[in-house]
Amino acid sequence: MEDNTDINDVYKSLEEMVPDWNTFDHPTAFLTQLPSTLPHALWELLDQYIHHNSEYKYVCTVLASVLDIPVTTAMGRDPLLKELKELFAQLDAAKFDRALDGFGALALAYCYGDRLEEMNSIFAECKLGYKLVNDTLNKLHWELAVKPTTKSPTIKRQGSNQGASLLETCVYSLKMTSSARDKLYAKADGTHYIQEALGDCITAVGLLLGLLSGEMDIQRAKTKLERQECAGINTVIGDGLFIWTHLERCYKSLANNLPTNSTVSEDEVFYWSDRIDAFIAFFQKRL
Secondary structure, rough: OOOOOHHHOOOHHHHHHHHHHHEEEOOOOOOOOOOOHHHHHHHHHHEEEHOOOOHHHHHHHHHHHHHHOOOOOOOHHHHHHHHHHHHHHHHHOOOHHHHHHHHHHHHHOOOHHHHHHHHHHHHHHHHHHHEEEEOOOOOOEEEOOOOOOOOEOOOOOOOOOOOHHHHHHHHHHHHHHHHHHHHHHHHOOOOOOOHHHHHHHHHHHHHHHHHHHHEEEHHHHHHHHHOOOOOOOHHHHHHHHHHHHHHHHHHHHHHHOOOOOOOHHHHHHHHHHHHHHHHHHHHHHOO
8 A cells, every 4th residue: 555545545444344243243253352362463474574664654654543643753663663562552452343444454554465365364363253355446345254143132221311212212123124124125245135134123123122121131131021911012022022032043043054944035034024113113102
């Protein structure tokens, strides 16, 4: 990357390419936090390709830009090396997506061609669940290297000043089912769009179930709702619990490529999104 090149012309951020990264989970790969071994491994790789003070200065400038901090005024190899190590420490402590954008900037600077493959090998060895690739427009960007599962949704409690009201939750849940249908219409993200749409449906029904139960964790919400009597709405809540349980099982089968009868088609996801809308509408009418 030339000194005068705008990074946005040659790089797409993690947030841009994988906007739901902070909802992902995986039994072995790191998808929302850095592996502890990764910064040191990348430092060793970079050390192979940097030999001059001007190169140290350039890398410091690139990383400072990503971290949104002042560019170093240090001169000479030792001060620049110290500055670079401090920048790596700041990347390690930064928010996950910003840290990965920092590594992306490093790749643009020094890890191209075979070096990029070497960098991706380090990511794999450290069990980072992402890899860097160039698209058809020669823009470097992050892609998932593993098939993630989705974390249990975090539920906001009704009545809490940090939480959401029933109305707000219904509105947000309807946005999630709408997002699911948009993904189905667009047929984006290769063969994963059905799984992504299914995940939106699970979030939509899970958020409302969590609010109704007052539980932050969806599994606890499910257990609590199964045990309590809700006068006049037991059947409706029971339907919501059935939908969540069924779709969660389908999602896991898709995420793990399991050839079971839980796998769902595009038409079925359309059906479930509409059924969740009806579930949400029931509670909206009670406001």
